[in-house]
Amino acid sequence: MSDAIVRCDVTAGVARVTLNSPGNLNALSDAMLAALSAQLEALSQQNTVKAIILRGAGKVFCAGHDLKEMQAGRAAPDKGAAYFADLFARCAALMQMIPALPQPVIAEVHGIATAAGCQLVASCDMAVAAEGTRFGVNGVNIGLFCSTPMVALTRNIPRKLAFEMLTTGQFIDATRAAELGLVNRVVAAHQLESETAALAQTVAAKLGDAVKTGKQAFYAQAEMSLADAYAHAGRVMVENMLWRDTDEGISAFLEKRKPDWAQ
Template sequence: MPMIERQDTGAVARLTLNSPERLNALSDDMLTALADHLAALSEDQGIRAVILAGAGKVFCAGHDLKEMTAGRAAEDGGQAYFRDLFNRCGAVMMAIRALPQPVIAQAHGIATAAGCQLVASCDMAVAAEGTRFGVNGVNIGLFCSTPMVALSRNVPRKQAFEMLTTGAFIDTARACELGLINRAVPAEALEAETMALAQTVAEKLAGAVRIGKRAFYEQLEMPLEQAYLHTGDVMTRNMMMENTAEGIAAFLDKRKPEWTQ
């Protein structure tokens, strides 16, 4: 049974974490599989949107604590293993951000610790009503420092800090309010609603979305003046695309654009 199942529907790829018996924990094997799939997608010109889902009862329960405990058997008590694990997990989260295609988390059940980090690392997120989110490592004496990176870049800092220091869960209504997810939908509609969002994105000009996603994250790290200068350059490059010229002409002519993707 593959650790991750990929299913393509037109220009949308769905990656499903497929270890339900371990609550889709981000084990060594899961991180490796996810990294491999993201690398393949980054080169796939036929895919224009990606959905990240979880099999079974939950989306993702974070790191595999049993596997981490076994790592303590090393001579150094697991220090090298833990550093490598957290660095590889961070690399996967950054690969999601670097992926040319928008990535949408399809969350259900729970998304805890590194699982919440995974949701926060995606460009958008749709959740089933009743899903719970938390960075609850502090409850077992492990502050969620790496999940904090993605979380604090999604929700206001005081609310993020409260979640990190109390270990409390938030529901989908609160997750929407804080900006961790885009919307909550009935559980029975989760897959269809997420796919509808992905297909809407996939229908846009791929070149424009790719350049736009990269610029979106780049400008967030810049001072205001630099951000405007940078995005002005980005829009100029975008305007020079033949497909963009066709899109504008089609709009003015009140017809559908004939893009060559």
């Protein structure tokens, strides 16, 4: 499995999913999109997996779409129109799958995350970046506005700053990405793996059903009005309070002992 385009190993409830195509900078080729989507779908069915780390092999996290593959699509009679529409639809489905997964997904980012690679970081629930990592939606530099990466980016950082990145094609560094909210924290490069693992393990140690329910509610309420968000969140908390494991968790806290959760 070491030569698979996407690798996955699971330890102590944490799945480490690796984009394993360093030769093309882990580009989101047709094969990569299919393999990554299939891997994440498989993990969504595994109750023992409580958190997912998404990382890239080699020098970078992900350089976006495979431009050589895209150019080859122009050979079709329609000059690639159908292929491009299908490609962007498949990519959008992957990006929407990530927040819909029951487990939190943490991007472990190094090197560069550009265009659809930056979109991938923005689509994850959390992100840890190594010092020196650069982020960009730089398609405009080659005449292609990053319209689909824009969707995730504008839901992560202030609009005016997103627009500046999209129209100038300029990169931001990891420190600036953290200031804007694109990543949660920046760590020394040699600590990237351990710091990301520590965050994932902290999440994995929580009651899995609570995190799953909370993640669903988090994204649902964000699209609602203030009143509807409170009403929805209240219903979720009532349901959560009635669980056996939540009763046990609260009792254990009050009794100053470790909870005996069923899962």
